[in-house]
Amino acid sequence: MNRLAQSSSPYLLQHAHNPVDWYPWGPEALARARELDRPIIVSIGYSACHWCHVMERESFENPNLAHLMNEHFVCIKVDREERPDVDQIYMEAVQAMGLGGGWPLNVFLTPDARPFYGGTYFRPAQWGQLLPQIAEAYQTHREKIEQSAGEFAAVLNRSEAAHYGLQAPADTTQLLFPPALAVEMYAALAQRFDWEQGGLNRAPKFPMPSIYQFLLRFHHAFDHAESLTQAELTLQKMAWGGLYDQLGGGFARYSVDGEWFAPHFEKMLYDNAQLLSLYAEAHLLAPQPLYRQVIEETVQFVARELTSPEGGFYCALDADSEGTEGRYYVWTHAELAAALAQVPVPNALALVQDYYHCYPDGNWEHEYNILHRRQTDETWAAQHQLDPEQASATLGTLKQALLRARATRVRPALDDKILTGWNGLMIKGLCDAYLATGQVSYLQMAQRNATFIRQNLLKDGLRLARNYKNGQASLDANLEDYASLIHGLLGLYQAGFDDQWLQLAADLAQHVQTHFWDPAEHLFFFTAHYAEALIARKKEIFDNVIPASNSLMAHNLYWLGHLLGHDAYIAQAKRMLAVISPLLNRDPSHLAHWGSLLMAQYGPTAEVVVSGPAFAQVAARLQQRYWPNKVMAAAGTPSPWPLLAGRDPKPDGATYIYVCVNRTCQLPTTSVEAAWGQLDDID
Secondary structure (H helix, E strand, O other): OOHHHHOOOHHHHHOOOOOOOEEEOOHHHHHHHHHHOOOEEEEEEOOOOHHHHHHHHHHHOOHHHHHHHHHHOEEEEEEOOOOHHHHHHHHHHHHHOOOOOOOOEEEEEOOOOOEEEEEOOOOHHHHHHHHHHHHHHHHHOHHHHHHHHHHHHHHHOOOHHHHOOOOOOOOOOOOOOOHHHHHHHHHHHHOOEOOOOOOEOOOOEOOOHHHHHHHHHHHHHHOOHHHHHHHHHHHHHHHHOOOEOOOOOOEOOEEOOOOOOOEEOOEEHHHHHHHHHHHHHHHHHOOOHHHHHHHHHHHHHHHHHOEOOOOOEOOEEOOEEOOEEOOOOOEOHHHHHHHHOOOOOOOHHHHHHHHHOOOOOOOEOOOEEOOOOOOOHHHHHHHOOOOHHHHHHHHHHHHHHHHHHHOOOOOOOEEOOEEHHHHHHHHHHHHHHHHHHOOHHHHHHHHHHHHHHHHHOEEOOOEEEOEEEOOEOOOEOOHHHHHHHHHHHHHHHHHHOOHHHHHHHHHHHHHHHHHHEEOOOOEEOOOOOOOOOOOOOOOOOOOOOOOOHHHHHHHHHHHHHHHHOOHHHHHHHHHHHHHHHHHOOOOHHHOHHHHHHHHOOOOOOEEEEEEOOOHHHHHHHHOOOOOOOEEEEEEOOOOOOHHHOOOOOOOOOOOEEEEEEOOEEOOOEOOHHHHHHHHHHHO
16 A cells, blocks of 8 residues: 555545555655655546546556656645645646646646646556656756746746736726627627537537526526527437436536537536536426426435435546446446346337337447437327326336346445535535425435534634545635535525524635635635645636636625625625626636626616515525526514514514515515516516
């Protein structure tokens, strides 16, 4: 075993038996490099990464290659999910070198951690040639390497805002976001739409939920039919494709093709959390049985396979099992026939083959079938002369038979660490799922998870830890963790109206203001001022598979400002949006979450208050329509929150609804329908 055996990260533990003398990232490794005056290899990946496993098998388990690494370098392994701050810096460095990014990420550093060369996956022959070349160059061309490292370090220390020429507006009294800005953003995004398969017109295809939430909000703000059509197309095609686990629920990380057919089979918590929110919002706006099915099955998947006994949510399931990518999920014709042989359904195999488009010679990798759909349940039922009730019962029986057979296989490895930020996203997803379906158990899952985080990951007052495993929380949280958790807590308060979650969100937001804010550029740093000092302190402004931590915090401040009556927060959020606004129509696919905040500027933000003994039931009914530009507060007893001040329950025992804008309210009503009429009037 090497030093990684003492780690909590499942990814690092996967490398604990390598002959490479790995160190985890930390002062011991960096001190050793300085002591020996050796270059550093920092190798970054994550446990569900297929090509990370391949490079480990081919190179890091090879004794000869390990000897070269140990002889000439100090070797550091990093779990990018535990240390996104480290990953962010060296990913940017490799991209600055003109090389493509991705994982595994392998970067060569000077002993003081400045990068001078790198890449992603290297074949064994490439790796074997590169190692002595780098070692020799370090000895014979040290001056050039130092110069190169200094240049890359200077690039890394240039602020993101300065790089893109972004500045906060000097006059913050009138921050205007003309509708043309949103229209241009949509038009730039629409140029990249795939109008046949949904998503963007490229492969591989990532879900990118923030793009389609932007489309729903654009439709709502401008009554724009085309944006809704594209969102609905994408949601249907994703749910029908192999990207979605047709038997067990939940989505894979991305599709390698342009049709959502062949997934890269790992399943990540953060994807499924955000897709829950997306399908829930779409179901409120334009209800469809397919959306509800996806919501229900995805929650069942998370509860069954990604939930710890304590109520935390695990990170991921691996892509591989039995040494092969996707083996757990795909089927040969013989396996399908065997699984269905005893099912009391006539023509069971033919029904499954038709429903999931499977073939005797396979639809993927020669003999295997990826289960996917290309038609509605109604079309399939009509083709097989089944009425709707028969079709539903038959399909349920067939799916259960396949699930039972699949459960006997070797399962993909579980990454059982718990990350605060990803759990915050799942809290929000579960709350949205509850509001869309009325399933109280979803809200209870979210509440249990929030309690788990408060008890196990909140340390020393308001300092969050990022990770938890085996009873230990060892790393400081970054902005992603704080922003995502606040995002989840705001959703949790507005779903269940338990004051403790709004209070915690407000307290954490203040902590972020104190320890992450850069007043010079009006954006937040990714790490706190008390965090480990790396060679650069970065800001995250571009939305990716997870929204940028700055865009999440801008949303949080905007909605918190309305909930708490805190105008300074609202102004701060708008100023952050104004800083980013010059980029919105240049790269909208990576700024879509900022775009959703932009949509909130094209109409008044409503403040909806419910007060009275039936507050929970009335509030739940109020939220059964899509109306994203609002905040809600509710209570059955006198409450200290500003929105509820002066709106204590009345002696008549009725539950009243107050629809307000800028703290000016219309006449209270006891009718949900009347309250919706008031909202429509101010929209």
